[in-house]
Amino acid sequence: MADRRISLALAAPGALPPDGRILLLRPRAEHDLHGLPKERLHLVQGFRPDFDALQAQCFAVSPEPEGDYGAAFVFVPRARAEAEALLAEAAMRTVPGGSIWVDGAKTDGIDGILKAVRARLPVDEPISKAHGKIFRFTAPGPAALADWAGQIYTPAPGFQTVPGVFSAEAVDRGSALLGAALPARMPARVADLGAGWGWLSAQVLAREGVEECHLIEAEYAALACARANITDPRARFHWADARNYRPEARFGAVVMNPPFHTARSADPALGLAFITAAQAMLSLSGTLYMVANRHLPYVAHLKTLFREVDELGDDPGYRLIRAQRPLAASAKRATPPSRAAR
Numbered sequence: 656m657a658d659r660r661i662s663l664a665l666a667a668p669g670a671l672p673p674d675g676r677i678l679l680l681r682p683r684a685e686h687d688l689h690g691l692p693k694e695r696l697h698l699v700q701g702f703r704p705d706f707d708a709l710q711a712q713c714f715a716v717s718p719e720p721e722g723d724y725g726a727a728f729v730f731v732p733r734a735r736a737e738a739e740a741l742l743a744e745a746a747m748r749t750v751p752g753g754s755i756w757v758d759g760a761k762t763d764g765i766d767g768i769l770k771a772v773r774a775r776l777p778v779d780e781p782i783s784k785a786h787g788k789i790f791r792f793t794a795p796g797p798a799a800l801a802d803w804a805g806q807i808y809t810p811a812p813g814f815q816t817v818p819g820v821f822s823a824e825a826v827d828r829g830s831a832l833l834g835a836a837l838p839a840r841m842p843a844r845v846a847d848l849g850a851g852w853g854w855l856s857a858q859v860l861a862r863e864g865v866e867e868c869h870l871i872e873a874e875y876a877a878l879a880c881a882r883a884n885i886t887d888p889r890a891r892f893h894w895a896d897a898r899n900y901r902p903e904a905r906f907g908a909v910v911m912n913p914p915f916h917t918a919r920s921a922d923p924a925l926g927l928a929f930i931t932a933a934q935a936m937l938s939l940s941g942t943l944y945m946v947a948n949r950h951l952p953y954v955a956h957l958k959t960l961f962r963e964v965d966e967l968g969d970d971p972g973y974r975l976i977r978a979q980r981p982l983a984a985s986a987k988r989a990t991p992p993s994r995a996a997r
């Protein structure tokens with residue numbers, strides 16, 4: 656685990672400067688950070704569930720870095736381009752001469768990152784522990800890794816994305832199928848749960864009758880892409896965990912291609928929680944349109960929450976589901992306004 660590696664790293668001579676803020680890029684809720692000087696830390700985490708959990712532990716946490724830092728820790732994500740962008744950010748934000756520590760699991764590609772940094776800069780002897788590595792290099796100034804920053808993809812004409820967001824380089828096939836299966840006319844208020852960089856919401860906004868489309872997305876960077884991609888004034892953007900988002904008024908339709916992976920592994924519970932949340936957000940005459948890989952165990956759960964569940968189309972890989980008439984018991988749940996809307 657990262658915390659065991661961090662303890663070893665902190666024992667190294669001059670591991671941290673005696674003062675100055677310390678940047679932590681992408682720490683996760685499960686990281687034990689108690690060995691680090693809490694009052695000097697600034698955690699940057701854009702994934703709302705981790706952000707909320709870290710804030711609840713009284714850390715200073717924001718979705719984006721602010722200003723310069725005396726040292727940095729980078730917790731590498733699995734997506735290589737995103738990891739490189741984080742290293743470029745750390746190099747840009749850490750005063751030259753400060754330490755930049757890079758931690759990651761083998762399964763997240765820490766060895767490849769180590770090799771790539773070593774090809775450019777001197778790196779201290781890495782510390783291996785708990786199926787991962789932590790290594791340090793001296794902040795080289797902003798220019799040294801600048802070419803790892805700012806990569807932009809164009810997954811579809813008129814849409815831009817950044818490394819690390821879901822399906823950054825092309826429209827997801829499941830989302831494309833769902834987009835094509837949506838009816839020509841949709842209710843006035845629609846929500847897109849886990850809206851990503853906005854492609855599915857754009858399909859909703861192309862339908863007749865839509866007056867508001869609410870994009871609810873946990874990943875700050877993805878939502879920032881969606882804001883840039885969708886300039887339609889009917890779009891509303893919410894940086895929120897869809898599982899506990901409560902709208903001010905119920906929606907006439909929800910569309911979604913729910914996530915089924917946490918940072919580490921496949922987790923169908925996530926999709927089940929999205930279904931429960933979608934049902935609670937719908938009016939009693941509302942409809943859920945969703946797409947999911949055929950092997951995922953969602954239909955039984957849908958049938959406990961909706962009176963009518965049917966399939967649109969018969970794609971061999973994806974199930975396109977329309978669920979109508981939410982059952983009243985949970986649809987009557989209180990829905991206080993969300994505080995996460997931004």
Ligand SMILES: C[S@@+](CC[C@H](N)C(=O)[O-])C[C@H]1O[C@@H](n2cnc3c(N)ncnc32)[C@H](O)[C@@H]1O
Pocket residue numbers: 704821822827830848849850851852853854855871872873874877895896897898911912913914915
């Ligand atoms: C399978 S992707 C679909 C993205 C987008 N709708 C599309 O079609 O390209 C699922 C999305 O859910 C987001 N997500 C994951 N967990 C979430 C949560 N708890 N609340 C809201 N969004 C979440 C992910 O960041 C990702 O953008």
